[in-house]
Amino acid sequence: MFRFSDYLRICRENKGVTQTELVDELIAADSVFHSLDATTLSRWERGVSKPALSKQTLIIKYFSNHFGRVYPFLEEAEPIKIEKSFCAIGFSKMLGRHKMVMDFPTQSMDINLFRIQLFQDSSHQQTAVRKNYLILKELYGSNFSEQQHQMLAEHPANYFSICDYMGDYYGHFFALKLTTVAFEKVINFSITIDQLTLDDIAAQDEVGSYYYFGFFSIGEVVISLIWINFYTHLIKEQKRVRNLGATIVTKEGETIAKNMNTENTCSIEVGGQTISSFQATPAQMLITENIVKMLFNPESCPELH
The missing domain is CATH 1.10.260 (434 Repressor (Amino-terminal Domain))
Structure with missing residues (x-):
């Protein structure tokens, strides 16, 4: 660390x-x-x-x-070094509970055997796409088809990571890199996620904003490793990221959003259900006492003792 x-x-x-x-x-x-x-x-x-x-x-x-950049000089380090500096247990406590995080006892498993891979490098692509499709269907009643999910997953600008443990699927995280215009429309409910197309995805070298598009995990350790991988990616790519955000329908989701230091932008009622949007800049999400504690204070991390 x-x-x-x-x-x-x-x-x-x-x-x-x-x-x-x-x-x-x-x-x-x-x-x-x-x-x-x-x-x-x-x-x-x-x-x-x-x-x-x-x-x-x-x-x-x-x-x-x-x-003029978050964590100056740290972002120059190799991704693996940044990842290993994070305290996974600390991340788990920061995130709290969520219905998309199962209770499988991963604490007894060898944490070094978990592998977080990008979508294009994973052998669990179909499993992850199918799972994300079902999640959006359950939470939002989304009309996105699996084929649309597949196209978005394959787009190189989007961030889709998958967790593998000894050849088995253990979870995933999916974020769309939207153009700044498309992101603002989604966050302000001017359009629904069903209306997004590939034209709304920012180019890899273009400044865009990440919209959280779904995640799932077998257990707490896995979701911590998945988020650590994304935070590392965010530190490295911060110059090309303007904002991050999500639309949320559950109390657990709101808790996670607040713990990540995002702010409630607005809310609407749809079919008797309240949908709230949250967003933050990379600096707001990355420079918090929780993150500083996990990055620079190894003595506070139980897994290192």
Whole structure:
């Protein structure tokens, strides 16, 4: 896992300021640092002591704003290194319960044997597409056909990951990379997801917004690994992502949306059912105390002890 002490030093050195200069800048940026001095900052960089989680988050926000990207320099690391830095158990607790996460006892399974693969690399493509089709049918009464699902799944700009364990399907996560115009229409209920076409999908190298299109998991460990894979992807691809969002019909879904620091945009009533939309920027979702804790505080992760 990454350590906050190392990350703090790397960001400061790349900014080209001394410890004393950084202290002055942090104090000017937020009054919470009013008592900070260079001696304390030095102790933080050497790992002798560590600031409270709230201050770690503020410092990371400060560097992210200065360098114009979320988690500067971290996004340059290999995806596997970022993934291994996340605490899977911590992610599971952050997400909470959901009807699309089964109670299969995956805790006793070897976590190193789970493989998160992109759709095009998986042998469980049909299983995942079929499962997602049934989920949308159950939750939204969607008129999307399996063939339409298949076309969207095969589009290289969309994000579709599938979990494999020793040759068996264990779950998936599907997000559409919509054009910014199409995303706003869906989030504001100007159009329904049934009306989306391939023309509404942003190109791979184009700035777009991710719309969560369905997920399923056999157990808590699996959904944590699936989300960690997506968060890693988001850190790496942040320059091409404007917003992220979903339309939600369940209380469990609302809880997850709020835990991920997304905001309720609007709600409508359809056939006696309330549908709410939630959205956030990559920075809103990624720079939270929960994420900072899982990325930079290995001592707080039970699975590492």
